[in-house]
Amino acid sequence: MKARAIQYVVLVGVAAVFLGPLYWLISTTVKQPTEIYQWPPSWWPDHFTWENFKLAWEAAPFDRFFLNSTITTVLGTLLKVTNAVLTAYAFAYLRFPFKKVLFFGVLGAMMVPGHVTLLPNYLTVATLGWINTYAGLIIPGIGSAFATFLMRQHFLTLPTEVTDAAAVDGAGHLRTLWRVVLPMSRPMLVTVVVITAVEEWNNFVWPLIVTNSASMRTLPIGLLILKTEEGVASWGTIMAGTLMMLAPMLVIFLIAQRYIVGGLTQGALKG
Numbered sequence: 001m002k003a004r005a006i007q008y009v010v011l012v013g014v015a016a017v018f019l020g021p022l023y024w025l026i027s028t029t030v031k032q033p034t035e036i037y038q039w040p041p042s043w044w045p046d047h048f049t050w051e052n053f054k055l056a057w058e059a060a061p062f063d064r065f066f067l068n069s070t071i072t073t074v075l076g077t078l079l080k081v082t083n084a085v086l087t088a089y090a091f092a093y094l095r096f097p098f099k100k101v102l103f104f105g106v107l108g109a110m111m112v113p114g115h116v117t118l119l120p121n122y123l124t125v126a127t128l129g130w131i132n133t134y135a136g137l138i139i140p141g142i143g144s145a146f147a148t149f150l151m152r153q154h155f156l157t158l159p160t161e162v163t164d165a166a167a168v169d170g171a172g173h174l175r176t177l178w179r180v181v182l183p184m185s186r187p188m189l190v191t192v193v194v195i196t197a198v199e200e201w202n203n204f205v206w207p208l209i210v211t212n213s214a215s216m217r218t219l220p221i222g223l224l225i226l227k228t229e230e231g232v233a234s235w236g237t238i239m240a241g242t243l244m245m246l247a248p249m250l251v252i253f254l255i256a257q258r259y260i261v262g263g264l265t266q267g268a269l270k271g
Helices: 002-029 033-037 051-059 062-093 099-110 114-128 134-141 145-155 160-168 173-184 186-202 205-210 219-230 235-264
Strands: none
Touching: 002 235, 033 235, 051 062, 051 235, 062 099, 062 134, 062 145, 062 173, 062 186, 062 219, 062 235, 099 145, 114 134, 114 205, 134 205, 145 186, 160 173, 173 186, 186 235, 205 219, 219 235
């Protein structure tokens, strides 16, 4: 009984560490400026206000930021996951020369910091004339070693009898992938989609480098613009903008969390 009580105390403490900042962010968005800075702090607003959201929306072109982030996230996630699934299927089921060497190359790419590729990618995008375009925002990031690794490891856990039966029935590789492998891989596929979408949505450095006008900026850069416009004294407005950026990914994660838990526990070590 004592051990269980200790476990509950630890769990509550860990939950407070993670949920405390989120609660403070949400509560700050509906507080009056005087309540935000008062001491001792006000844990619950005495007078609710939605003015911070209005000010945040009007201080910067958030409608354009939302549009740009939505386009880059949807298209970027679709292309990245498609690329990862096709590559993972090839590594899991096809035979070709230097297969293991190439897969070790994919693993090596996971160890390379993303900032190392910023300059080569920028020079390539500039040469192609893609600066300040959706192509420049999306195309350089459609390869994901991590997503490929996760999908390949999961594919190796699937029973080979099923894919062998599909081959006997005359199904080609694309049909086997679409009709057999992907339906059996739904939890892992959803996991990879959510992880990729969050990565695309929160991407800051690359959009900052490859765009040079407010009409092509994404939400993370929009928050920086909002902070510059409002200054350090308007934390209610800044928190409101942050919550507007956070909300879509939070909703997606809550909807897909049961798939994510199942996906991450499948095939982590096989191969």
